[in-house]
Amino acid sequence: MPELSSQQAVGIDVSAVADTADPVHRFYSVLGSGNIRAALIEPSGLPPARLIEVQSGDWGKASQHAAAESWRWAGVWAEDLGVDLEINACLERRGAYLILRTRVRANHPELPSHAPHYWAADRPERHIHDLFGIRFSDHPDPRRWTRHQAWDEHTFPLRKSLAVAGDQPLETAPDCDYPFLKAQGASVNEIPVGPVHAGTIEPGHFRFQAIGETVLHLEERLGYVHKGIEKLAEGRDRAALARLAGRVSGDCTVGHTWAACMAMERAAGVEIPLRAAYLRGILAERERVINHLGDLGALCNDVGFLFGYYEFGRLRELWLRENLAWFGHRLMMDRIVPGGVAVNLSQDRAERMRQSLDALRRELDELITILDANSSLEDRLVGAGLLATDTAAALGALGFVGRASGQTFDVRKDAPYAPYDRLPVRVPLEDQGDVSSRFWVRYKELRAALRLLEQMLRDLPAGELTTVWQTPREHAAGFGAVESWRGEILCYVRFGEGGLIRRYYPRDPSIINWPALEQLVLGNIVPDFPVCNKSVNGSYSGHDL
């Protein structure tokens, strides 16, 4: 078993830290009292995240303790270091991020699973198995996940030994034999949907078991848009990685680019100018506004309330055109660059943006009065797609999906970064957990984003737009966490030689939230699936990577 890196390990007297307010120290002492050999590495090298290393044999037990200590499981990624494979799991509690790290031998990659203790770990671990060949010994679901038929079960694309081109013939067979759960019984009918859906949406497969119109079980099968983003990142320079990050999920381009740039900047020890941070905030809040507008409209559309669809769609289009006029791109792709931003905002444009905020507020006041008075809309949204608060908590549901089911976490408030560390971030909350709650949380977030935009425009400091880049040393790593419109995005970047990327892992909030859809659709009628699905709006591309 590989040895822990001991040079930085801090010896801590367990009894002295047991009552400390620092949740990381507390967890470290809990691990010690559970007879788990752990090392708290300080400094972690991944600020603001902290780092604890454990032996691979204790990996599962460590997560059991973490679950008992109410840490939220936020993600897992691996890295090929040659002889060893390194595995990092990210936990979060009260805004403190903790990376749990271990190593396994590349020729005998076996590890206890986190999935028995954390539901959210299920698919991410299967993703790692498919791409690195790490076996999670007590994983409750050993089926493949990201792998379809593009590579075989003995090929592991994210191992360094495999070239990005792969070694399979060009033609890929359809994935026909995935072992879906079967329901037996005369009255149960099975409805396969996808990967090509009826509308203009991303591809994925849904397997429904239904009794009459009622959904008895739903199983998602994703991975259709897996395009090797993690592998493609390797060997890129920082600008090319930022471009790639902007295309992890197109609707969340600002969020992912920001997270990737934040991770790269922390790895390089570069601090961006405050003006650039404010401009990033403005771009991110505008992204929140356009996506919430679009989806509020789409939710209306999915229950046949076309008035809402066209009105919200009109407002979204106006904002897209403003994005083009002021920032040069309708979706604001590639406006965030490593070290700062590639856009500026003149006094004149800031003034026009302020006017546009007022105009949107007036429109929303009017629209929401109409929507509120429309009982047919309420009739379809209230009670549909229920995600109970304890289910959301067990999953660690993120963004508006979590916040509509009582989960308060928001990176901007709980682990704030510039410019949000200087702003009063209001986090709207609902606890009914139905489609209607998700609708109203998003409406309130929209209003909160307008307030933030107004404050950022008022406070926008003068100064540079980018800072001078310093090439990070080899092996320098960085961790980024931002609150995109969809929820928390995590990002891990490690540099290799010459400032080129060695490893990139983006954890889109959809990776956590997709299983919520399987739960909240149960007991609903099949025709309500589109509105349930839209109320979660997971990204297929951000999930499949």
Place this chain on the structure above:
Amino acid sequence: MLRLYGKIFKTGVLTERVPAAAKPVPARAEGPVPISAEVDETIQRAGERLKTVVDRRFRGSLAIRQVDSGSCNGCELEIHALNNVYYGIERFGVHFVASPRHADILLVTGPVSRHMEAALKRTYEAMADPKWVLAAGDCGACGGEFGVSYASCGAVANVIPVDGVIPGCPPAPIALIRGILDLLAR
């Protein structure tokens, strides 16, 4: 309900009529309308030409089946925008259909991920002749940011025959309208 009707009348018709004679008249004096005026005229011109071609060659009705074969979903957002009140592409005789069997044009976005290769081919094969394929976005046109890899076949043309490409990352709605027009006007 009265409020709803009131709002509809107050918002007015933002979509250009086809054929329309004059510049768009914003229904409201206030509000962030000005920057759209120029775009609207362009939409109208492109749209009128599109309608002429659709009328002549497709008897007034052109059906498009869209398939995302690996896109980041950026292109989908702009294709959606074709149906908002400003572009309203259906008034030019163009509509999106659910089944490939009803489609004249297959509009494909994204590089073709290997996991979507078979599904894309089957969708193409399900379409009746005559049929055309448009690859929208840089990824569909040339592989874009993703190219060819263990997971991606790259450009759509690497998998099915392509009749036209619409570059852009993502192509704006007006570029999509022009791309469809360019294909049909050949």
